[in-house]
Amino acid sequence: MTAPIIEVERLTKSYGGKRGIVDVSLEVGEGEVFGFLGPNGAGKTTTIRILMALLRADAGRARIAGLDCWEKSIDVKRLIGYVPGEPSLDPNLTGGQILEYFANLRGGVDQSYLKKLVDRFDLDTSRKFRQYSTGNKRKVVLIQAFMHRPRVLVLDEPTSGLDPLNQQEFDAMVREARDEGHTVFFSSHVLSEVEKTCSRIGIIREGRLVRVGGIHELAEIKRYEITITFAQPVPAESFASLEGVTSAEPLNNGAGVRLAVQGPADAVIKAAARYPVVSLTSVEPSLEDTFLRFYEADGHSSKEVAGVV
C-alpha cells in the first residue's frame, strides 16, 4: 500500500441508542481503489458520511490527506468528489442546471471535461431531474462527482441503478482515475464490480470492520469445491477429516465425492491418489459466494473476525 490518504482510526458512531459503527479502523493508500463491502445496514453509509463531515463521530478520527474530516471539512471537500447513497436533488432543475450549480459551488471545473463526461454517459442534460430514470439520476450524480477531477472519490454504492453498459463506463472511469493517481473509496454489495476494479477491500458487518485486505489475499480464504469421480466406491468420511476440507458429500453410490475445501488442496489430492480416479474438477467460487459466507449466519463470525488478513 502506498502512503495512506484516507486514515480512519477507531471510528465510532451511534444514533441515540442504536448502533452505527464501532471502532472502525482502516487506511487507504493514495492511488488505490478501495472497495467497502457490507450488507444493508452494516455501517457503510455511516462511515462515508463521517468522511464527508455530514455526521460527527462519537469517538475516533477520520483524516483525508492528513486533514481531519470534521475540523478541516472545507479543505477536505476541496479534494473530494462524492456520490451519496440516495441522491436527492431539486426535482425541478434540469440535469444541466444541476451540473452547472455544483460546478459553480466547487469552482475550477473544466467545462470541456464536463461535456466529455456528459457524452460518455450519454446523458440528456435538458430533462428535469424528476423526469430522469433511476439510472439517469445516478449518472448526473456520478458526473458531478468526477467533473472536477478530484484527488479522492468517495462513492456510496455508485453503480446502483446503472445498466451494464454504463457500469462498464463507470469501471473504466474508475480505472482512469486510478491510473492518474487518484484514490477511489467506494461502497458496494456487488462483489463482481469490486473484483473488477478494486485493489483492496474492507468488509463491514453490524458496524464492525471484519476484514481488510488485498483482493488477492482475500481470495486465499475462498472456499472452493472439488468433485472427484472414482472407478470404485470410496469412504467419503476419510476425506471429511482431511486438513482444509469443510464438508464432504458422497456421490454416485459412493463412487464419487464432492468436497468443500478451504486453503491448499494438497491433502485432498494425496488422499484421492490412493484410489483409481476417473475425473477431478475444481470450481472456484466467486467473491460473491465468499462474501455471502461471511454473512450466512449469526454466531459464525468468530473465525472471520480475525482482523486484517
Added chain:
Amino acid sequence: MWFKSVFLKSLRDYRVAILGWGIGMGLVIVSPMASVSELVKTPEARAALLSLAASFSWNADAVKADTIGGYATFKIGIFIFLMAVWPILAGSRMLRGEEDRASLDVLLSAPQGRVRVALEKLAATWAALFAMAVLIGILAYLGGVVFKADFTLVDALLFGLNLALICAVFGAVALFISQFTHERGPAAGWTAGLLLIFIVLDMVHRVIPNTDWISRLSPIYYYNLSKPLIVGYGANLGAMLFLLALALILSGAAILLFARRDVGDTVTLPRMMRLPSRPPAPRALPVGDWSLRSVYARSLGVIAMPTFWWALLVAGWAGWIVVVVKQIEAKLGALFSGSPVLQDLLKNLSGGNSDFNASFLGAMFGILPIFLMAFAVTQVNRWASDESDGRLDLVLSAPRSRARVLLGRFAALSTAAVVIGLAALVATLVASSVVGVSLNTANVVAATLTLVPMGLLVAAIGFLAAGWLRTAADTGLVSFLLAAWFFISFVGPELKLPEATLRLSAFYYYGTPLLHGVQLANLAVLVAVGAAALVLGTLRFARKDIAV
C-alpha cells in the same frame, strides 16, 4: 386494524388532520358567536350591525345577522377559502402526491385494481371530511348552547354536512385536475385559483342585481343556498344533492382517467387542446442561469414565485384596507361607538387609539405581519424538509462551510421579505393617494418595512429549532408560536394578562407603527432576538449530524 385495507390505511393517515382541521374549523365557526350579544346590546348597535352586514353583502348574504346563527353564517362567508384548503391539498395529494413519491407503484403492485385502490382512497378522504363535519357540527352546537343560540344539534350537523359537501367538491376538482399535471403542486394551485374565481362569481349576484345566472356557475352559490344555523332559513336539500352529485361526477371522471393513463404520466389531451410545447431546455453546457451561481442565488430562484404571490397578498391586503376604511367609515363608526367590545378589540389591535379611522387602520395593519410570518413558516418548512430529504447532502459536499450554506438561504429569505415589505409600502401609498386617505408617509414606511424583522424573527427561530427537530415538529412549533403570539397580543389584554406576558409576544414589539411610528427600542429587541436565534441556529447547524 388500520393496515387491513387501503381505505383504513388512508383514513389513518388523515387522523391528525381530522382532529386538527375539524376542531380548528369548528372554533372558527364558534368564535364570532361570542361577540353577538355585545354587538346588539343597544338598538342603535343592532341597527348599525345590520346596516354594516348589508354593506358587506359581497361577503355573504346578510340574513338575520343580528342572531347568533345568522351572524356566524355571515361572518364565515368569505372563509370558505380557508375551509377548502385541506380538501384541495388532500385531493391533489391523493393520487398525484403518491405518484410523486413513487409510492403508488408499490401499492398498485398489490393484486387490486386501480379503480378499487382509487375508490378506497377517495372513500377515506370523504370519510375524513364527514368526520370533520361532525366535529364542526358538534362544536357549532356547543357554541350555540353556550351563547344561547336557537338552532338545534340537527341544524348544526346539517351545517357541517353542507360544509363537507362543498369541500368534497373542491377536493374532487383538485383530484380531477391532478390527472392533467405532473406534480401535485400545480394541481393544488390551479384548484385554489378556481376557488377564488368561484368565490368571485358567487359574490356577483349579491353586488349586481339580476346576475343570478352568473353566480349559478359557481358551486359556492349552491353551498350558500343552505343556511342551517339560521332558524327559519334551513338547509336546501336540492342544493346539497347538487353538490354531492358534482363531487361524485368529478371524482368519478378523475378515477376513470386515472384508470386509463400511465402511472406517473398525465392524461393525454387531444392535439388541439394541448398547450404549445415549450422549446426544450438547452442541452449545451454551461446553461448560464443566474440562479445557479451560489447558494444564495439558487435559494432566491426557488422562492421567487412564492415571494411574488405573498407580495401580491400582503400588498393587496394593505391596499384593500386603506380603500375599505374610506368606504365604510360612517357605518363602522356607528358600530364602533355603540359596541364597547369592538372598541376594546380595536384598541387592542391598534395600540389604544380611540379615533375610529386610525384604530381601524392600525388594527388591520397590526394583522399584516401575520402574512409575512406565515410566509416565513413556509420557508422554515422548506429548509427543514430539504435537510431531512437529503437535498443538502450534495450541497454540503462542496467546499463551502455549513454556516455559509445556512446564511445563504437566510439571506435569500431576507431579500424576499424586503420585497414583500416594499410591495406593501407601494400598495399602501398608492391606495391612500387614490382614495384620498391621509397617511403619514414616515409611519407607512415604518409599518411596512418593520414587517421584515417580524418575518425574519420567525424564520430565525425556525432555523434554530430545525437544529433539533424534524420538519413536521419544527413547522408545528413555529406555527404554534405564531398562534400563541397572536393570542397573547390580540386577546390577552381582554383577559387582563400581565404586562410581562404581553411582552412575550413579537406583536408587542411590532406595536402600531402606522399610528405611532417606529419604537426603536422595541425594534431593537426584535432584531436582537432574531439575530441571536440566527447565530445560535448557525452554530447548531455547523455541528449537527445532517439528515439524522
